[in-house]
Amino acid sequence: MIATRLMTSVPASLAAAILLAAPFSTAFAQEATATLEAPSQTSPHTFTANVSVVSDYRYRGISQTDRRPAIQGGFDYAHASGFYLGNWNSSISWLGDSDASVSAPIEMDFYGGFKNTFQLGGQDFNYDLGVLEYYYPGAYTATRPYTTELYAGIGWGPVFLKYSHAVTNLFGFADSKNSYYVDLSANVPLDVWGLTLNAHVGYQGVQHFSDASYADWKIGLTKDLGQGFSVAVAYIDTNAKQSVYTNTRGRYLGKSTAFVSLTKTF
Known part of the structure; x- marks a missing residue:
C-alpha cells in the first residue's frame, strides 16, 4: 500500500495518494505435512512483510517529509477467499513542519478489504x-488529521x-468530509531486464476547498x-497550488521531483 498524504499548515492548510511505486509483496505459503494417505496442501493463509x-515520501504527489528521505514498512495478511488485512507505516514530518x-513523526495506516477476479465478455477483470x-499518533493542539476512506477499484490487464x-x-481540512481521490494506474511488465513500467495519473478533490484540489502524475520503472x-x-509532478x-x-x-526507492519483501 501502497503510499504520500495531503499536507496541512498553519495558517495555510496543507493536507497530507500510492505512491504508485508501492512496496512489492512476496507471499510465503505454509504447507501442510504430507502423509501417505493425502498429498500436501497449501495453506489458504498468506503473511507478507x-x-x-x-528519497521522499510522496502521497498523491505531495511530499510528507519536507522533500526528504523516509523509511517505511508494513505487514499484510491475505486469505485465499480474497479477504485481506494490513498495516503500513512511514516516517513523516508534515505535521511538525x-x-x-505538534509531535507526530509517524503515519500508521490500517486497512482491510476484499479482492478477487471475475469474467465479463470473455475478458478477465479484477x-x-x-x-x-x-x-497519526502524537500530541495535537488543533484538529487531528486522522482520516478514514472507503475505496473501490476495478482492473483489466x-x-x-x-x-x-x-x-x-480529509487530513485536517475543516469541513472536508466527502472529499475524494481518483487514481488511474498501469504497471506494465516490459520483459527487458526484469523491468516494469509504472504510470499513474490522479485527481484529489477537496470538499469545500477547491483551491486545495489538484491533479498529480507519475512515470517510472521498477526493477x-x-x-x-x-x-x-x-x-513525480502535480499542479497543486x-x-x-x-x-x-x-x-x-x-x-x-525525481524519486528513488529500495524495497525488501519477506
Missing part, C-alpha cells in the same frame, strides 16, 4: 473493495482504476533485483 527506504507544537484508516471517498474530514529486493525510479501546498518553512511540497 516489507520495508523500504525512499506545520505546527512546531476488483478491490475496502476501508483505510490513516492514523495492467490497468487499474480506483476511487477513494473520505467519510471523515526486480531478486531475493525479495526491488528498486524503483520515477518522475503553491499558495496552499507550501509549508511554514517556505518549501513547496507539490514540486516536481
Whole structure:
C-alpha cells in the first residue's frame, strides 16, 4: 500500500495518494505435512512483510517529509477467499513542519478489504473493495488529521482504476468530509531486464476547498533485483497550488521531483 498524504499548515492548510511505486509483496505459503494417505496442501493463509527506504515520501504527489528521505514498512495478511488485512507505516514530518507544537513523526495506516477476479465478455477483470484508516499518533493542539476512506477499484490487464471517498474530514481540512481521490494506474511488465513500467495519473478533490484540489502524475520503472529486493525510479509532478501546498518553512511540497526507492519483501 501502497503510499504520500495531503499536507496541512498553519495558517495555510496543507493536507497530507500510492505512491504508485508501492512496496512489492512476496507471499510465503505454509504447507501442510504430507502423509501417505493425502498429498500436501497449501495453506489458504498468506503473511507478507516489507520495508523500504525512499528519497521522499510522496502521497498523491505531495511530499510528507519536507522533500526528504523516509523509511517505511508494513505487514499484510491475505486469505485465499480474497479477504485481506494490513498495516503500513512511514516516517513523516508534515505535521511538525506545520505546527512546531505538534509531535507526530509517524503515519500508521490500517486497512482491510476484499479482492478477487471475475469474467465479463470473455475478458478477465479484477476488483478491490475496502476501508483505510490513516492514523497519526502524537500530541495535537488543533484538529487531528486522522482520516478514514472507503475505496473501490476495478482492473483489466495492467490497468487499474480506483476511487477513494473520505467519510471523515480529509487530513485536517475543516469541513472536508466527502472529499475524494481518483487514481488511474498501469504497471506494465516490459520483459527487458526484469523491468516494469509504472504510470499513474490522479485527481484529489477537496470538499469545500477547491483551491486545495489538484491533479498529480507519475512515470517510472521498477526493477526486480531478486531475493525479495526491488528498486524503483520515477518522475513525480502535480499542479497543486503553491499558495496552499507550501509549508511554514517556505518549501513547496507539490514540486516536481525525481524519486528513488529500495524495497525488501519477506
